[in-house]
Amino acid sequence: MDLVEDTADGVRGSLQRLPSERLPAGDVLIRVQWSSLNYKDALAATGHPGVVRQLPHVPGIDAAGIVESSSSSDYQAGDRVLVTGYELGQSHWGAWAEYVRVPSSWIVPQPPGLTAREAMILGTAGFTAAQCVMAIQRNEVGPELGEVVVTGATGGVGSLSVRLLAKLGYRVVAVTGKKDWHEQLRRWGAARVMDRSEVCDTSERPMLRGQWAGGVDTVGGVTLATLLRSTRYGGCIAACGLVGGAELQMSVYPFLLRGVTLAGVASADCPYPRRLEIWNRLAGEWRLSELDSQVTEVPLDDVDREVRRILNGEQVGRVIVRIGA
Ligand code: NDP
Numbered sequence: 103m104d105l106v107e108d109t110a111d112g113v114r115g116s117l118q119r120l121p122s123e124r125l126p127a128g129d130v131l132i133r134v135q136w137s138s139l140n141y142k143d144a145l146a147a148t149g150h151p152g153v154v155r156q157l158p159h160v161p162g163i164d165a166a167g168i169v170e171s172s173s174s175s176d177y178q179a180g181d182r183v184l185v186t187g188y189e190l191g192q193s194h195w196g197a198w199a200e201y202v203r204v205p206s207s208w209i210v211p212q213p214p215g216l217t218a219r220e221a222m223i224l225g226t227a228g229f230t231a232a233q234c235v236m237a238i239q240r241n242e243v244g245p246e247l248g249e250v251v252v253t254g255a256t257g258g259v260g261s262l263s264v265r266l267l268a269k270l271g272y273r274v275v276a277v278t279g280k281k282d283w284h285e286q287l288r289r290w291g292a293a294r295v296m297d298r299s300e301v302c303d304t305s306e307r308p309m310l311r312g313q314w315a316g317g318v319d320t321v322g323g324v325t326l327a328t329l330l331r332s333t334r335y336g337g338c339i340a341a342c343g344l345v346g347g348a349e350l351q352m353s354v355y356p357f358l359l360r361g362v363t364l365a366g367v368a369s370a371d372c373p374y375p376r377r378l379e380i381w382n383r384l385a386g387e388w389r390l391s392e393l394d395s396q397v398t399e400v401p402l403d404d405v406d407r408e409v410r411r412i413l414n415g416e417q418v419g420r421v422i423v424r425i426g427a
Contacts (some may be wrong), residue, residue: 103199104402106149107158113149115161117403126194128203129174132183134167135218137197138225139405139421140258141345144412146191147198147405155193162196163187163370164225166218167426174206182212184381186226187370198402200426210377213385222422223393224384227258230369232380232388234259234318234340235266237365241338245271247315249294251329253277253301254320254345255287256418263318265290265390275314277301277325283418286396303328308355316340323347331355333362342367345415399424 106115122131145153146161169181177183188208190196212221238250250267254260255276267274268291276292277300278284284295302324303310312334319326320343327350329339341364356362372380396419400408408421 103160103195104147104162104405105158105160106147106154108149113157115147115406122201122203125201125203128205130172130177130183130206130209131170131201131203132165132167132185132209133170133201134162134165134197134199134425135427136166136222137162137423137425138164138222138227139408139412139423140164140226141343141412142226143191143196143198144409146196147409148413153192160195160199161191162198162202162423163191164222165190165197165202166212166221167202170201172206176206177209182218184210184212184218184221186210186229187372189370192370198405198423198425207374210381213381215385215389216381219422219427220393221381223397223420224262225258225420225422226369227420228262228384229372229380230259230342230367231262231266231318232384233367233369233372234263234342234365235270236380237340237367238316238318238338241316241363241365242336243316243338245273247337248334249273249275249314251275251277251301251314251317252292252320253298253318253325253329254343255292255295256280256283257320257345258417258420259320259342260318261287261290261396261419262390263320264292266388267318268292269388269390279415280418286418290395298325301325301328301332303331307331308353309359312337312360314339319343321346323349326350327352330362330364333360335360336362338363338365340365340367342369395419397422
């Protein structure tokens, strides 16, 4: 397992072999085949106190694997399963390990139509992107209403949001800070690509020209405030991220005068029935073609470099972690 500890040189992760008794409580033991790297994992790997409450810690908020043993009547040895979110990789040791032990209530059967590896290419990023798309749909923003915007578009949640929205027929405007990746964003289905600086309005104007019917924001801060102020009447922005800032400074005018909806997305505690529905959609009607596009595959002992890249905002697409596959 990748054990993150407080050492004389600061918080460090290293591969260690510990007895399974050290794993946290749970009624199902899963042999992990694949995990992934999300922004939150990078924070956990560096001991960020907002994510990790206690050291030593094992990161990994996503797991795909095979049940090794179970005292729950819901699962048997050999079952193919997934776990994303809940406390996995936060207060509960996570999936950057050969085994995880979890409560059976956290487990989702691996949906037919997705391999364990493909499920981790999606991982929490794909699960969150799907929730953002569902939030936009619930607020009755259909493709016919105009452009939808996605920020942090080359990242995990962003790229999968672009691809899902494009698949569903939306005209997607991808916002990125990476000048060399515009063509890739178009290949993923973006109709238009904008530079990040164009959705960063620091003026105090309470509202801006209405441009979007909806959107997915992974950035937060000034970017989210800019999107909300430039959303058209009745539009909806699904907000899930904070790579650009946790503050939201703006007036309430877009809500009062344009009926704009700010839909929060919190994937870790997504209720179980919706969780099942999302995974089944991702494996079925929303299944993306060429899931392997821009996937970096690393063994557990090589994850550090990717952690630094994601923390620097340099990651493109998804990183999956090969463990027992
Ligand atoms: P990634 O690092 O893969 O993607 C983030 C992208 O945001 C980057 O690739 C970059 O894209 C852009 N970006 C990075 N830094 C900045 C910056 N300072 N200002 C503006 N844009 C920036 O991360 P994830 O996709 O894993 O996560 C994205 C966000 O969503 C994180 O804040 C994460 O915590 C959050 N999240 C929330 C969830 C929830 O349930 N609410 C679940 C999953 C993730 P580009 O260069 O294309 O602009």
